[in-house]
Amino acid sequence: MENEDFSSLSKKKLKKLIRETQDVLDQLKAELKMRKLDKRHEEIDHLEDHFEDAAHNLSNLKTFIQKVFAEMRKDK
Amino acid sequence: MNDISTSGKNETANDNIALRIFQWLLVLLLIYLLITAVGMIGSGFKGATKGQATDLFAFATNPFMGLIVGVIATAMIQSSSTVTSIIVGLVAGGLSVEMAVPMIMGANIGTTITNTIVSLGHINKKKEFRRAFAAATVHDFFNLMAVAIFLPIEIIFHPLQKAARYLASHFVGGENISVKGLNFIKPITKPVITEFKKLAEMIYDQGAYILLVVFGIVIIFLVIIFIGKLLKKLMVGRAKNIMHASIGRGPISGITSGAIVTVLVQSSSTTTSLMVPLAGSGVFKLKQIYPFTLGANIGTTITALLAATAISGDHAMVALQIALVHLIYNISAVLFIYGIKNLRKLPIRGALWLAAVAAEKKLYALLYMIGVFFVIPGLLVFIYQLIA
Numbered sequence: 325m326e327n328e329d330f331s332s333l334s335k336k337k338l339k340k341l342i343r344e345t346q347d348v349l350d351q352l353k354a355e356l357k358m359r360k361l362d363k364r365h366e367e368i369d370h371l372e373d374h375f376e377d378a379a380h381n382l383s384n385l386k387t388f389i390q391k392v393f394a395e396m397r398k399d400k
Numbered sequence: 401m402n403d404i405s406t407s408g409k410n411e412t413a414n415d416n417i418a419l420r421i422f423q424w425l426l427v428l429l430l431i432y433l434l435i436t437a438v439g440m441i442g443s444g445f446k447g448a449t450k451g452q453a454t455d456l457f458a459f460a461t462n463p464f465m466g467l468i469v470g471v472i473a474t475a476m477i478q479s480s481s482t483v484t485s486i487i488v489g490l491v492a493g494g495l496s497v498e499m500a501v502p503m504i505m506g507a508n509i510g511t512t513i514t515n516t517i518v519s520l521g522h523i524n525k526k527k528e529f530r531r532a533f534a535a536a537t538v539h540d541f542f543n544l545m546a547v548a549i550f551l552p553i554e555i556i557f558h559p560l561q562k563a564a565r566y567l568a569s570h571f572v573g574g575e576n577i578s579v580k581g582l583n584f585i586k587p588i589t590k591p592v593i594t595e596f597k598k599l600a601e602m603i604y605d606q607g608a609y610i611l612l613v614v615f616g617i618v619i620i621f622l623v624i625i626f627i628g629k630l631l632k633k634l635m636v637g638r639a640k641n642i643m644h645a646s647i648g649r650g651p652i653s654g655i656t657s658g659a660i661v662t663v664l665v666q667s668s669s670t671t672t673s674l675m676v677p678l679a680g681s682g683v684f685k686l687k688q689i690y691p692f693t694l695g696a697n698i699g700t701t702i703t704a705l706l707a708a709t710a711i712s713g714d715h716a717m718v719a720l721q722i723a724l725v726h727l728i729y730n731i732s733a734v735l736f737i738y739g740i741k742n743l744r745k746l747p748i749r750g751a752l753w754l755a756a757v758a759a760e761k762k763l764y765a766l767l768y769m770i771g772v773f774f775v776i777p778g779l780l781v782f783i784y785q786l787i788a
Contacts, residue, residue: 357648360683361647361648363683364647364648364683364684365644365647366683367678367681367683367684368640368643368644368647369640371636371639371640371643371674372636374674374677374678375632375636375670375674377518377521377677378515378518378670378673378674378676378677382517384517384518384520384521384523385517385520387520387521387523388520388521388523388762388765388766389766391523391524391762392762392763392765392766395761395762395763396763
């Protein structure tokens with residue numbers, strides 16, 4: 325595609341090509357957006373699990389402090 | 401065979417309905433206990449200080465001390481709803497609204513520690529931790545900024561107190577008008593408060609009022625924990641629907657859904673903590689998490705408003721005033737900081753920078769947490785004591 329020579333194309337053809345490419349680009353963008361939104365909806369469907377995760381915050385703190393000390397020992 | 405399975409299904413459905421009804425009745429009982437406990441604090445504090453509550457909190461006449469009290473108390477018990485309800489009770493017991501305003505602002509900062517701790521759960525994956533920590537600390541930066549802007553203005557001009565007083569006067573009826581409108585609460589809470597007062601007198605007669613305050617604080621603390629757990633079970637479906645509906649829409653929808661979900665689960669910590677794994681997985685961007693978090697700030701003010709309904713009589717006006725200060729403050733902070741493009745970006749930039757630093761060296765995350773929530777407030781207390 326990079327090496328393609330468009331110099332032989334007429335202005336009209338070029339405009340048509342741009343339009344078509346733009347359409348494909350829009351469709352691809354829409355598809356990407358839809359997939360992202362679907363993924364978000366999927367995450368929301370697991371809200372109960374996230375509620376559970378949020379409840380174990382003190383064990384998170386303990387693990388985190390252990391990691392910090394391990395990192396400090398490694399740095400020495 | 402079909403009949404058996406159908407009747408089995410019907411029985412399960414009936415059991416579920418019965419369980420739901422039981423859970424909702426429990427929620428109502430807990431709300432009643434919350435209101436009663438706020439009444440206990442008000443009554444106990446008033447009795448213990450004999451109308452000299454302001455003297456007892458003389459150390460908090462400096463607004464920065466009040467702010468620090470709010471930060472540390474909330475960070476330690478990890479519930480701004482508990483702290484703000486206690487503050488409402490204290491105001492009803494005679495603590496001045498002026499002293500209570502910085503405490504309310506401090507509670508806003510203190511509550512952000514919970515989602516920051518939740519984000520530490522992502523420590524094993526660097527990129528995930530970076531995203532999760534940024535999602536948690538954007539709330540910290542926003543609330544710190546809000547205090548930095550609004551506290552000095554409040555100290556000089558008292559706009560929050562004035563606006564809240566104006567609104568409260570419409571609900572309660574003003575200083576010189578009877579507060580009969582809210583007096584239906586008193587008859588239903590008074591018998592329980594009286595029983596607790598008798599119990600306190602039996603345990604320690606001379607310190608009965610102080611004991612009554614302690615009972616109130618313990619009950620609020622427990623009620624907030626249990627009501628949170630119950631509402632999570634009862635409201636998870638509705639919370640899902642609200643969040644599904646807000647996906648792909650603008651920030652106003654994010655703020656609104658954050659506020660509604662927080663009202664449903666009665667806890668801003670729960671709502672903001674919920675956002676952390678969603679951001680950690682990378683499915684939600686910080687830009688999408690941010691408005692939802694701000695909505696949580698607004699939604700959480702419902703608890704103090706609910707607590708204020710506990711107070712009737714002379715202090716109903718000030719109790720509602722401080723609860724409304726909480727609401728007006730959070731709405732104003734969102735309108736002002738999020739409304740101005742350049743200001744809006746600052747919490748995001750701060751959170752991204754801090755998360756990048758913390759992901760590289762975890763010690764910085766620990767130092768940040770200890771520093772912001774405990775050491776700096778503690779040092780300020782120490783310096784103030786030295787000067788005083």
